[in-house]
Amino acid sequence: MIVAARTVHFASAVLLFGELLFALAIATPIWREAARTVGPRPRLLPLALKFGACTLAASVISAIAWLLGEACVMSGKPIAQIGGDTVGLVLSRTVFGRLWVWRLGLAIVLAALLLAIGRSTRGRRRLRLAVGALLVAAAYLATLAWTGHAGAGPPAQVVSDVAHLIAAGAWLGALPGLVVLLGSALPVDTVQVTRRFSTVGVLSVGTLVVSGVGNAWYLVGDLPALIGTAYGRLLLAKLALFAAMVALAAVNRFSLTARLQARHASSLSASRSLRRNATLEFAAGMMVLAIVGLLGITVPGAHQSPVWPFSYTLSWQPVQQSFRLGTIVVVAGIVACVGASTTVRGVFRSRWRLAMAGFAAMMAAAAICTWLLAVPAYPTTYATAPVSYAADSIVRGASLYARSCSVCHGPLGRGDGPTAASLPIVPADLAAHGSSHRPGELFWWVAHGIPGTPMPGFSPHFSDAEIWDLVQFLRAQSDAAAATTTLSNHVQPWRVAIVAPDFAFEGAGREQESLRQPQGNPVTLLVLYTLPQSLPYLRALAVETGTFGEIGARVIAIPMSETEASNNAKRGGDGGLIFATVPMDAITAYAMFARQEVEADSAPPVQVDYLIDRQGYIRARWIGVPDSPANRIAEIFDQTELLRRERQRAPAPMGHLH
Amino acid sequence: MKRRLPILVTLASATVFVSVARAHAFLDHAIPAAGSALHQSPTEVRLWFSERLDPPFSKAEVQDQSSNRVDNGNSQVDSDDRKLLRISLPPLAPGRYRVTWRAVSVDTHASTGEFTFDIAP
Numbered sequence: 001m002i003v004a005a006r007t008v009h010f011a012s013a014v015l016l017f018g019e020l021l022f023a024l025a026i027a028t029p030i031w032r033e034a035a036r037t038v039g040p041r042p043r044l045l046p047l048a049l050k051f052g053a054c055t056l057a058a059s060v061i062s063a064i065a066w067l068l069g070e071a072c073v074m075s076g077k078p079i080a081q082i083g084g085d086t087v088g089l090v091l092s093r094t095v096f097g098r099l100w101v102w103r104l105g106l107a108i109v110l111a112a113l114l115l116a117i118g119r120s121t122r123g124r125r126r127l128r129l130a131v132g133a134l135l136v137a138a139a140y141l142a143t144l145a146w147t148g149h150a151g152a153g154p155p156a157q158v159v160s161d162v163a164h165l166i167a168a169g170a171w172l173g174a175l176p177g178l179v180v181l182l183g184s185a186l187p188v189d190t191v192q193v194t195r196r197f198s199t200v201g202v203l204s205v206g207t208l209v210v211s212g213v214g215n216a217w218y219l220v221g222d223l224p225a226l227i228g229t230a231y232g233r234l235l236l237a238k239l240a241l242f243a244a245m246v247a248l249a250a251v252n253r254f255s256l257t258a259r260l261q262a263r264h265a266s267s268l269s270a271s272r273s274l275r276r277n278a279t280l281e282f283a284a285g286m287m288v289l290a291i292v293g294l295l296g297i298t299v300p301g302a303h304q305s306p307v308w309p310f311s312y313t314l315s316w317q318p319v320q321q322s323f324r325l326g327t328i329v330v331v332a333g334i335v336a337c338v339g340a341s342t343t344v345r346g347v348f349r350s351r352w353r354l355a356m357a358g359f360a361a362m363m364a365a366a367a368i369c370t371w372l373l374a375v376p377a378y379p380t381t382y383a384t385a386p387v388s389y390a391a392d393s394i395v396r397g398a399s400l401y402a403r404s405c406s407v408c409h410g411p412l413g414r415g416d417g418p419t420a421a422s423l424p425i426v427p428a429d430l431a432a433h434g435s436s437h438r439p440g441e442l443f444w445w446v447a448h449g450i451p452g453t454p455m456p457g458f459s460p461h462f463s464d465a466e467i468w469d470l471v472q473f474l475r476a477q478s479d480a481a482a483a484t485t486t487l488s489n490h491v492q493p494w495r496v497a498i499v500a501p502d503f504a505f506e507g508a509g510r511e512q513e514s515l516r517q518p519q520g521n522p523v524t525l526l527v528l529y530t531l532p533q534s535l536p537y538l539r540a541l542a543v544e545t546g547t548f549g550e551i552g553a554r555v556i557a558i559p560m561s562e563t564e565a566s567n568n569a570k571r572g573g574d575g576g577l578i579f580a581t582v583p584m585d586a587i588t589a590y591a592m593f594a595r596q597e598v599e600a601d602s603a604p605p606v607q608v609d610y611l612i613d614r615q616g617y618i619r620a621r622w623i624g625v626p627d628s629p630a631n632r633i634a635e636i637f638d639q640t641e642l643l644r645r646e647r648q649r650a651p652a653p654m655g656h657l658h
Numbered sequence: 659m660k661r662r663l664p665i666l667v668t669l670a671s672a673t674v675f676v677s678v679a680r681a682h683a684f685l686d687h688a689i690p691a692a693g694s695a696l697h698q699s700p701t702e703v704r705l706w707f708s709e710r711l712d713p714p715f716s717k718a719e720v721q722d723q724s725s726n727r728v729d730n731g732n733s734q735v736d737s738d739d740r741k742l743l744r745i746s747l748p749p750l751a752p753g754r755y756r757v758t759w760r761a762v763s764v765d766t767h768a769s770t771g772e773f774t775f776d777i778a779p
Contacts, residue, residue, distance in 0.1 A: 074715045074762045094712040095764045152709045152765045297767075303684070303708075392693060504691035511700060512690050581697060 002069035005062045007293035011286060012059035013144060016052065016110070017137040017166070018173010023048060024130055026174070026196045047180075049118045056114070059140075060107055067091075067100055099146050106140045141169050149300060153218055160214035167207035170200055172285040175278050182275045190271055191257065198253045205246060221302035224313075224382035228306025231298045238291045245284045248277045306382045313377035314370065325372055332372075336365035378448075383440035385468050389475070389652075391503040391589035397473025398588070400466055404458065412601055413477050425453045431598070434478025442471045476501065480592040487593070487621040491611070491639045498593065498618045499652040500526075500610070503586035505556065507578040515556075516616060521651075523643050524612040525636060527557040528590060533625045534607045540629035553640050558582050560591070560604065594623060611636065613643045616652035683709040683716075683763035685771055686741075692773035699777055702746040703729070709763035710740035718745050718759035728755065740764075752779040 071082050071090045091097035113133040120126050145161035178197055182190055216226075216235070226232035252274055259270035319326045339361030346355025387393045402411075408423065410416040413430030420427050434442070446467050449457035458467065479498045486492065504514045515524065525548070529538060541555060548555050556578045591604040609632075611620040620639050626632035687706040690696055703720060713735040720729040733745035743759065758772040 070766050073768055074712070074766060076715075076760065076768065089714045093714045094762075094766070096712075096766045147765070149765050152763060504689075504694045506697055512694065512696055514687070514689065514691055516687070583695060 002066060002073070002297060003290075003293045005065035005069055005293075006296050007290045008058055009062035009066055010144065010289045010292055012055045012062060013137075013141045014165075014169045014173045014289065015055045015176070016059065016173070017134070017141045017169035018171070018175070019048065019052065019055075019177050020130065020134040020137050021170050021200075022174035022177035022197075024127075024134055025200070026177075026193055028127075046118075048177075049114060051176075052114050053111075056107060056111055060104075063100065063103065063107070067097075070096055096147060099143060103140060103143055106136055106143070110136045110140065138166060138169075141165050148296060149219060157215065157218050160211040163207050164211035164215060167204040167211065168285075171204035171208075172282070172289075174200065175282040175285065179275050179278045179282070182271055182278070190274075194252065194257045194274065198249075198257065201249050201253070205249070208242070219300040219302055224306040224308060225301035225304070227310075228308050228382055229299075229301040229304045231295065231304070232301040232306070234291055234295050234298060235301075238288055238295075241284045241288045241291070245281045245288075248281045248284075252277050305384045305386070307379050308377050308381045309379070310377060312374045313381060314373040315375045316373070317375060318373060329369055329372055332365040332368045336362050336369070339363075339365060378441065378444040380440040380444045380447075381438055383443065385439050385443075385471065387465065387468050387472065389472055389499055389501055391501045391586040392583070393469045393472045394476045394501055394589045394592075395473075395585040396466070397469035397471070397476075400462065400470050401473055401477075404462075405470075408454070412481070412599075413474070414599070423454045427455075430474055431478050431481035434474040435482070439468075439471050439475065442474055443467055446470055475499075476589065476592060480595055481598055483593045483618070483621070484595050484598045487618065489620055489622050489635060489639075491619045491642045497652070500524075500612045500616050500618045501586075501589050503582055503589070505558065505578075505580035505582045505586070507556075507580045510578070515612075521612075521614050521616060523551075523553045523614055523640050525553060525555045525640070526590065526610040526612060527555065528560050528587065528594075528608050528610075529557055530560045530606045537607070537626055537629040537632070540633055544633055547637070551637070551640055552644065554578070556580050558587065560587060560606070593618060593621070596623065609636070611639055611643070613646070615649050619643060683707040683711060683741075683761040683767070683769055685759070685761075685773075688757070688773065690775040692775065695776040695778045697778055699750045700747060702744050703757055705743040705757075705759055705761075707741050707743065707761050707763070709765070711735045711743060712762045712764055712766070715762040715768070716743055716760065718743055718757060720745065720747060721756050721758070722750075723754050750777055752777045 067087065067090065068079065068082060071086050072079050074090060074094065075082070075086050077086070089097075091101055110133060113129055113136060117126050117129045117133065120129065142162045142165055144165055145158050148161065149157075174197065178193065181193055220226050220229075220232055220235065226235065256270045256274045256277070259267060319329055339358045342358025343355050343362060344358075346352065346358055401409075405413075406417055408415075408417045408420050408427045409430055410420065410427070413434070415427040415429045417427065445455065446462075447457055447459035447464075449455045462470070483498055487498065500515065502514055502516045504512055506512050515521075515526075527534075527538075527541070538557060541557070545555075558580050590608075590610065593610065594605055594608040595601065605623050607623075607625045609622040610618050613619050622632060622635075684707065685705060686708050689704045690700050703718065705718060716733075716735055718729075718733045719727055719731075722728050728747065728750060730746045730748060733743060736742040736744055743761065754774055754776050756772055756774045758770070760768065760770045762768045
């Protein structure tokens, strides 16, 4: 029901604004000029006012229906149980409700203005009232922006949305007026009317495109979401309808307007064609609004895991691996641009052979690029993991791996398991593949195997959640292998990204916290210690608590084994230093990153310190108990200072569905 | 005008989208963390969501293993951080507890969910 109410309401708001704009900006000036030269015209004002009144009534009724629908959704009760108190609650204490009160006020003002226009006899006064009505109608339409996702997004999105609504109103809402006017006026009026309308149309299309791109950026985000989610596909349907509308408008503007000025017979048929096209445009526009109604209750593509429908996708990977391919793609790209501009020039100068040549060049270049950049893809290629990148998920994945994967892929994923030698195809080196493939691809290969190779599919033997745990582990395993060569006691300026897995911990006398904080993460020093070897170092850290607090760093110390930390070590747990107890999972996960050799696993060290930056990446690592705790702490201060001075970047992707 | 329109048309055929679309408020983060085991009884459950919430219809409750309600019944959206829903708890015995939540975001969409946490003896 909400979809229908939304569609009707949008349509009515668009029409109110558009018709007023049309009347004021296009029809009235031409009307008056024609009245001076040719004589009095039949009065269309009563018809226009009646139309306005009906539209406003439809708007108010649909607004009430929408409000009731929202009350149902918000309270979770079926419509029969909605009482006055629920509606009152919606109206007074929700953003949507308060907005609705304002809009109802606007509707009442608009009704009063329309009434006054109908009653007044002096043209001047009517004009001023009409301008007032236009402003009110604009506000009525623009405030719809806050009923959508833009209301929960940044201000830039609201601005973009308002621009989009106004532009749509100016074009779509004025179309009925255009059709009516074309059917009643003399040809001399028609040309000027269509010319002026074209100006409005062009401005409107430009604004729709720019604001539309902006909105899509916030709500869809990328191409896989556009093709792989319901929201994205609805948007594509809307785009197709919009393209049809623009095509009709272009025909009107370029061929039919010119023909209107021609001889009598041709101009009459041109006028009929114009009216037909405008009506078709309007019909397409109403379908667009119906899609908008549906879009409103669909989860935006950016917030869903896309399902890729094709067997192939385009990727820059082949280009990254081969310089020759890269050069070919760049050349093809240039050819495509040249071809496109040639086509456009040829079309508008009516040099058709030139246009065809340009078009052919463009298509050839596009085909070459598609051929070169295509890689196999699966429904889950662009999927996002439903579990976040956390220690418990990684450890669950590790146990699955040990049971089912290490027999071929080896304990460290190097492809050197006990049965590997007997396989026709060597098992992949997962350490390399774990982070160079999308998680969704890994998910598909684990679930369904790789045809033509001994890799079997593990679905439904493993559940989807278990396979995602395994994928998280593969990522951690790959990161651990990379850590052997990239992590040192100096912060490298932004190289390989090793994400710090999230975990929850409890400090003495503190509530449970997690590594990743919603309010923003400080630079964190994570110390995995063993007693009694680490005791001098921990004491030195405790002394420096204040300094850590000053430089905005947090120190979390967790024991390498699950036994309780000795009371001797607990000192000064305020400021920056937290002695924490964690589940074994966190220790196991972080011990993985302490490996120092790529080929072989070693026993976990007695102590390891990790320095984690504000975005959640592990940037430096110190292994072993230091001979001089003061030197180590001084080093850590230096590196923390480097991290603090770094430019803020986007937080580490935790793979978690949003 | 005639020269500029082709460019606009070409651009128009590239992208047009209307926003007015909605997001649901998803649970981003919770303390106690979902699936975690605590050593001490928490004083409150805090739920952080991906969107700001509308206070009247967003609520949460905590139940024990026998499905008895154990929270203080005062779940509310934090006045400083509209993405945070908090509910306070009395001291609880060791065991498994289930948090059930219902969130209505400012763009009027409702979502629900639940998770469990343990208190270790």
